[in-house]
Amino acid sequence: MPLLLDPSALTEPLSAESPCGPDLEDGGDLDFLNGLSHAEGLLPTAFFSRDDEGRPQPFDRSGIDFGREYKALLALLARTRDIRILVLLARLAMLDRDLPGFAGALGIIASLLESRWGEVHPAGESGGFDLRNAILHALEDVPTVIMPLQHVVLAQSRRYGPITFRSVMVADGEVPAREGEPVLDRPGIERAVEETEPEALAARRDALAAVTASVRRIGAVTLAEGGYAGAVGLDRLGGLAGRIHDLLAGAAKPVVEAAEPEQDGVSAPLIALRQTGPLATVAQASAALAAAGLYLRSREPSSPAEVLVRQAQMLVGKSFLEVMNILVPANAADASIAIGANRALRLTFDQLAAVPDDASGGADQESEEADAASPPPVPATTRAEAMTLIRDAGAFFRLHEPSSPIPLLLDKAIGMADRDFLAILRDVLPDIGSA
Incomplete structure (x- = not known):
């Protein structure tokens, strides 16, 4: 009652x-x-x-x-x-x-x-x-x-049932799951909330x-x-x-009316990014990360989420080999890809790196053109707006580039954005809780 x-x-x-x-x-x-x-x-x-x-x-x-x-x-x-x-x-x-x-x-x-x-x-x-x-x-x-x-x-998830903030804390690794407690991923939780x-x-x-x-x-x-x-x-x-x-x-994404044709001085990509809905291009996703990162740097500079968002933005357009060298440089040389049913054939990291990239020049030119045509970052004026931009960018890369580590970094950024300093310390220094 x-x-x-x-x-x-x-x-x-x-x-x-x-x-x-x-x-x-x-x-x-x-x-x-x-x-x-x-x-x-x-x-x-x-x-x-x-x-x-x-x-x-x-x-x-x-x-x-x-x-x-x-x-x-x-x-x-x-x-x-x-x-x-x-x-x-x-x-x-x-x-x-x-x-x-x-x-x-x-x-x-x-x-x-x-x-x-x-x-x-x-x-x-x-x-x-x-x-x-x-x-x-x-x-x-x-x-x-x-x-x-x-x-x-x-919220209620069709797959997992009731969603609580405890579900979020477990998904973010803030607290361990109890015996028999379902472990959800952050995107699944956010989808359930949005629905x-x-x-x-x-x-x-x-x-x-x-x-x-x-x-x-x-x-x-x-x-x-x-x-x-x-x-x-x-x-x-x-x-x-x-x-x-x-x-x-x-x-709760605000519904933004379509831009009037006579809006001078506002680029079409920028208007498209302001509207409610999924991001459509890599340029829009990168602009969303830039805007979220700018908000965190100016308003919440002590948040580790800012570093994670910046790292995610640096990985946009990077190859698998470049990602390995950036994220796990100490282990990159030991990596190999097993091929065949019996996994007898292995391509080492050095072998993969030695493969010539004939399209590199064209790709670089396309990248430069894409950067030049990228929409300017949409200002995020509140924490909620910044988190929405991060979520949208993560959803874009999860859908269009499943092998990208960017969604993982962004999920972690969202999880750490609302923690206090002691909770962050327990995450980045796991032994501090037992000291």
Whole structure:
């Protein structure tokens, strides 16, 4: 059952004399004490458990009557404005994978902190707000918020079933797959997301945008009122919600109307690249990579995605031998191609390199002509636009040049673009996690 909240009703004063009502815990109210104790007892201490065969299973939410719990907690909110109740509602909603309900509870918390800082319960003790801050930090509790958020269904794949952000993390190698967990590739995930009903996709994006906005609001008001020592950043929650939002935003390509013939000064290839749809030529794919790389260099210079995109662009038009020398120079000389059923005939790298290229002159000339006719890079003004250009370029080379390593580099670039520094370190220095 979804959590339905009325923000205006839950943020309006309960009375002129006491806008947030009494602190029911201080008054020893049994309904409050028993209600919160009961709800907290339903929350798991671990998101995964083992079945009889030892396989990991996500928390079984069918054992909770969410409607009954919501009704009991909302009855308490009719008597008091208490962050403890709202945080419990938010955690229950996320445990039920109710993203809009979670976002709604988070927004009400932010509004009450902004408008009733000194009155909303629990109030500060001796000028401090340690208890309130500890309660707010439960909004990024791992088993009840972070893990369920990773397992919110974002799309349905005809082949693999439900797609979650956990699927993305496994595909990118950010986390290892659990026993029996399907491992998808990034392009398959993105196709499933792009095929999702636009209305459903928009609703999830809106909820995630609301979550990230509320996280920023909570951080700002706690910083303003409590100083740096009392600020509640909720970085883990905000970062995860932002990453999922960016994934869904990348699937929402804006529809661009066809260019009018009288548009002077705008080249036809550039107009074609701006329009929604797959890239049609190598020149367009290269221009897309140039634009994405330019955005990353100017806006996110510390991102390893920029290096990977630049490397991918360098590989455009390169032969197999050139690719080997660029990507695996230490092993290129040991490479060979086995021929025949019994693999008795092998062509070594040196033999392949010695084959004369009679068409090299013509190819070079064609390459120069193609470069001269290439459309200028289309500016990417947002991260979502840059990621869309990278995805489109990867899809082009995957379709038109299956042997190219470019799609692999671009998949990795997308996977690393939204990670924090520590996650990147664990990827580029695998031993750092065990140090």
